[in-house]
Amino acid sequence: MTPKAKPDKMIAVKRIHKEGPAALVEWMDGDKYRRGIVPVETVLEGKVAQSVLEASIPFGEKWSDVSGVTASLEQELYRQGVWTKEDLRAHSESARSAIQQIHVVPLMKRLLLAAKE
DSSP, rough: OOOOOOOOEEEEEEEEEETTTEEEEEEEEEEEEEEEEEGGGGOOOTTTEEEHHHSEOOOSSSGGGTTOOOHHHHHHHHHHOOOOHHHHHTTHHHHHHIIIIIIIIIHHHHHHHHHHH
């Protein structure tokens, strides 16, 4: 007798775009934003099986490959909706906001704390 396979965990996703048999979905992987392309029929009531997401075609630039871009800045860019070079060109204010949120605000807080000493 073969052991029963454990059912695949279903992960909540946000469908970003659908084109023909493919869907671009976004989900949280722990505290990380992810986007991938999956077969449209695998999106069931806003959820996709974890194994399907793991096999998805990754979507978006890997901003952390750019010199000076940290993993936290990359995630903030994704949170702000800056996934592609086109997004960056069209939404440079969002990118600027992400940079401020990750680098400028914490630095300013440290400077203000130092000024109190």
